Amino acid sequence: MARRETDVRQFSPEYLSTPAGAGRRCENMKSNFVSLHPYFKVHPGKLDAVKAGFSRFVEKTATEKENLFFGFTVNGDEVLCREAYTGAEGVLAHLDNVGALLAEMLTMADLTRVEVHGPAAELDKLRKPLAHLNPKWFVVEAVLKT
Numbered sequence: 001m002a003r004r005e006t007d008v009r010q011f012s013p014e015y016l017s018t019p020a021g022a023g024r025r026c027e028n029m030k031s032n033f034v035s036l037h038p039y040f041k042v043h044p045g046k047l048d049a050v051k052a053g054f055s056r057f058v059e060k061t062a063t064e065k066e067n068l069f070f071g072f073t074v075n076g077d078e079v080l081c082r083e084a085y086t087g088a089e090g091v092l093a094h095l096d097n098v099g100a101l102l103a104e105m106l107t108m109a110d111l112t113r114v115e116v117h118g119p120a121a122e123l124d125k126l127r128k129p130l131a132h133l134n135p136k137w138f139v140v141e142a143v144l145k146t
Contacts (some may be wrong), residue, residue, distance in 0.1 A: 006049065020136055032085055033087070034087055034123070035085075035118065036094075037115040037116075038133075039111070040079040040105070040109040040112060041078060041110045041111045042078070043108055044077075046108040049061065050105060051072075051089065053101065053104065057070075057101055058070060061083070061094065061097070061098065065094060066087065066089065066094075067083070067084075068086060069082065070083040087122050089125075092126070092129055093133070114130070115134045115135060115136045115138060116136070116137040118139075120139050120146070125140060
């Protein structure tokens with residue numbers, strides 16, 4: 001099967017916000033985005049304080065043009081942040097944007113695992129900048145095309 005070349009400009013936030021690009025956001029969500037999955041173990045007695053900070057993360061992230069989705073899930077004293085961006089640049093911009101909030105959260109919780117999922121070309125852009133997090137890299141291999 002021949003690979004189809006994709007013009008990455010069709011996934012830019014500027015293009016996606018135009019009438020012509022409106023339908024592309026869903027296509028981008030299916031295979032070309034990068035998702036970041038940091039897992040945290042909350043220190044004893046700090047869960048309420050950690051949860052209280054979720055809204056500040058959401059508020060800051062809402063300003064990011066390359067963000068596709070963002071939210072927290074909780075299982076006892078474990079927290080997962082579910083988030084995705086149109087590409088590697090969006091991940092890096094997000095980490096810069098929430099850096100101070102993340103530093104504060106890390107006084108109340110330990111980062112136990114980081115996963116990064118996406119196309120190989122996008123993951124390659126993140127390997128050096130995220131190396132200090134020792135992430136697990138998941139390369140997209142197959143997607144549902146509708």
